[in-house]
Amino acid sequence: MNTFRVMAIVLIGVVILGVVYLATQYFSSEETRVVPRNPLYLDSTAEIDERVNDLLSYMTLEEKVGQMALVEKNSVQTLSDISRFGLGALLSGFGGKPEDNSIVGWRQMVGDFMAESKQSRLRIPILYGVDAIHGHSNVPGFTVFPHSIGLGATGDAGLVQEIAHATGEQVKATGINWSYSPTYDMPQDIRWGRVYETFSDDPELVGRLGSAYIAGLQGQNADANERIEVLATPKHFVGAGSMLWNTSSNENFRIDQGVTPKDLQRLKAEYLPPYQQAIEAGALSMMVGLNSWGETKIAANSYLIRTVLKDELGFTGFVVSDWYGVYEISDDDYDSAVTAINAGVDMVMLPFDYKDFVRNIQRAVRTGDIKMHRVDDAVTRILRAKFALGLFDDASVQEPEPTDFEAHAALARKAVAQSAVLLKNDSNLLPIRAEAKTILVAGSAADNIGQQAGAWTVEWQGIDGNWLPGATSILAGIQTVSGPATKIVYRADAQFNTLEQKADIGIAVVGEKPYAEGWGDKQTPRLSEADTQTISRLQAISKKVVVVLVTGRPLIITDQVDGWDALMVVWLPGSEGAGVADVLFGKAAFTGTLPLPWPASISQLPIVTDGTTRDRSTVLYERYFGLP
Numbered sequence: 001m002n003t004f005r006v007m008a009i010v011l012i013g014v015v016i017l018g019v020v021y022l023a024t025q026y027f028s029s030e031e032t033r034v035v036p037r038n039p040l041y042l043d044s045t046a047e048i049d050e051r052v053n054d055l056l057s058y059m060t061l062e063e064k065v066g067q068m069a070l071v072e073k074n075s076v077q078t079l080s081d082i083s084r085f086g087l088g089a090l091l092s093g094f095g096g097k098p099e100d101n102s103i104v105g106w107r108q109m110v111g112d113f114m115a116e117s118k119q120s121r122l123r124i125p126i127l128y129g130v131d132a133i134h135g136h137s138n139v140p141g142f143t144v145f146p147h148s149i150g151l152g153a154t155g156d157a158g159l160v161q162e163i164a165h166a167t168g169e170q171v172k173a174t175g176i177n178w179s180y181s182p183t184y185d186m187p188q189d190i191r192w193g194r195v196y197e198t199f200s201d202d203p204e205l206v207g208r209l210g211s212a213y214i215a216g217l218q219g220q221n222a223d224a225n226e227r228i229e230v231l232a233t234p235k236h237f238v239g240a241g242s243m244l245w246n247t248s249s250n251e252n253f254r255i256d257q258g259v260t261p262k263d264l265q266r267l268k269a270e271y272l273p274p275y276q277q278a279i280e281a282g283a284l285s286m287m288v289g290l291n292s293w294g295e296t297k298i299a300a301n302s303y304l305i306r307t308v309l310k311d312e313l314g315f316t317g318f319v320v321s322d323w324y325g326v327y328e329i330s331d332d333d334y335d336s337a338v339t340a341i342n343a344g345v346d347m348v349m350l351p352f353d354y355k356d357f358v359r360n361i362q363r364a365v366r367t368g369d370i371k372m373h374r375v376d377d378a379v380t381r382i383l384r385a386k387f388a389l390g391l392f393d394d395a396s397v398q399e400p401e402p403t404d405f406e407a408h409a410a411l412a413r414k415a416v417a418q419s420a421v422l423l424k425n426d427s428n429l430l431p432i433r434a435e436a437k438t439i440l441v442a443g444s445a446a447d448n449i450g451q452q453a454g455a456w457t458v459e460w461q462g463i464d465g466n467w468l469p470g471a472t473s474i475l476a477g478i479q480t481v482s483g484p485a486t487k488i489v490y491r492a493d494a495q496f497n498t499l500e501q502k503a504d505i506g507i508a509v510v511g512e513k514p515y516a517e518g519w520g521d522k523q524t525p526r527l528s529e530a531d532t533q534t535i536s537r538l539q540a541i542s543k544k545v546v547v548v549l550v551t552g553r554p555l556i557i558t559d560q561v562d563g564w565d566a567l568m569v570v571w572l573p574g575s576e577g578a579g580v581a582d583v584l585f586g587k588a589a590f591t592g593t594l595p596l597p598w599p600a601s602i603s604q605l606p607i608v609t610d611g612t613t614r615d616r617s618t619v620l621y622e623r624y625f626g627l628p
């Protein structure tokens with residue numbers, strides 16, 4: 001063999017070895033660092049950041065990427081995938097309940113998922129998330145508190161903190177450690193289907209109640225090393241509520257998932273201050289919205305997430321994306337996921353295909369499309385929340401602490417009374433006096449617990465009708481609170497044919513049927529024809545009529561309100577309808593005020609945060625209006 005051939009063979013050999021080496025680097029995991037018998041990260045007395053760094057130092061790329069995945073529980077293909085992929089978190093999308101939808105069923109289901117996560121090499125527990133947005137309303141029989149718009153009407157931070165704390169207790173009783181609440185959106189257009197999920201359009205009120213909620217749910221103050229009870233998630237960062245009509249990226253919706261005008265000055269003056277307060281209150285996770293800021297979906301906007309939220313506001317928790325939102329960034333799944341992670345999203349609510357996500361992110365790190373330090377940063381933030389929850393320190397999911405459902409129902413009833421806003425009260429008709437001997441009650445929402453609870457109650461879109469165990473309808477509340485000397489007669493449609501003379505008072509309990517998200521985007525929110533007829537019938541056979549609006553948002557009533565003697569709005573009060581009766585009959589005083597302006601017509605929309613309207617004509621009622 002001549003020298004030339006030998007050299008050629010050697011060269012080919014070197015090339016082959018090189019290719020094999022590179023291929024193994026590309027496709028295999030890096031070396032795993034052996035975990036000592038008692039690693040620092042399992043020492044509950046060590047500082048959280050030390051524990052995080054220690055754990056991170058043992059993690060492979062696969063293990064890190066797994067932590068960044070948030071999967072809807074019905075999409076987990078086999079239970080062992082949780083430990084095999086080291087998934088960071090699971091969720092019940094609303095309505096994603098266990099077969100046995102009870103406290104026992106939830107504990108069993110979440111407990112099984114949790115136990116499986118602890119089978120992974122590093123025994124990292126999962127986060128399990130639900131939308132406990134007005135109590136843990138996933139579970140029939142649990143207290144359904146008023147939707148946030150009602151809490152905004154109370155303006156009472158102490159009350160909101162108590163409610164959030166009670167909610168946290170009920171969430172924990174089902175083995176869950178994470179809630180996608182509170183909502184920081186600020187609605188400027190009542191046509192949006194999510195107005196009732198918000199506290200107000202006023203940044204000051206949103207910031208104040210939001211911080212109280214976080215403190216209540218997490219059960220702590222803002223000390224970085226203090227243990228939290230249930231992880232709160234302010235949402236939806238940022239600008240959600242100010243999307244313009246007809247800009248939705250979803251063909252079924254009009255305004256939800258739409259475009260927030262790109263206005264940096266407004267962003268800094270209005271949208272950011274509440275989030276700054278949320279960070280100070282100890283928020284450790286935050287959800288980015290499905291809206292766009294100008295052309296760009298928020299989840300793809302590195303300026304808003306990395307520069308503004310993380311660098312400028314100093315947020316050290318993790319950013320989670322909203323339902324499938326990352327995959328709306330582009331048509332290509334790889335590009336979408338890479339763009340979102342590089343923009344600063346730390347955990348992706350996939351919520352479906354985790355295998356594809358894990359593959360793509362690993363590939364992106366290996367090719368340099370995502371830098372390793374970005375992944376480390378994301379995982380650090382996620383682990384920080386897990387340590388703060390004490391998840392590594394519990395031997396197993398503990399027995400539920402006894403939950404005082406009776407006390408929570410009393411709290412909810414008080415909140416309902418405080419959230420009622422009196423808008424009109426001719427001749428001081430309210431509170432109803434003892435002389436009123438015959439009262440007629442009518443309307444679609446009078447005896448309809450599903451309607452008064454609204455959506456996000458057991459089912460995502462809610463359930464119209466009387467079905468929630470243990471709850472009290474507004475009618476039942478009126479029957480109890482009015483006392484034995486008053487005769488209450490009820491007919492939903494007000495066809496009281498047998499009455500001989502006019503009743504002293506008619507109470508029309510009318511309003512919106514349940515809806516959630518973009519399915520509630522409505523060109524003109526107003527009373528239905530049937531409700532309007534019910535009010536007219538009631539007027540014909542009653543000396544005076546009180547209209548009680550059960551609604552998630554202001555309705556356009558300008559042409560009707562003059563004909564009504566008294567008007568109050570009770571929003572979506574939840575399971576404790578007796579709170580409405582308390583204010584009707586003077587057992588509680590009217591203290592609620594409107595948390596947002598009440599437009600006189602659709603042409604005034606959007607109404608911007610400083611309370612002015614687009615055409616500057618007068619609204620029907622100003623923000624913070626409410627008669628005593």
Ligand code: BGC
Nearest residue numbers: 092093094131180235322323
């Ligand atoms: C909503 C979020 C919610 C998530 C999980 C999405 O459709 O926009 O607010 O937290 O679902 O249920």
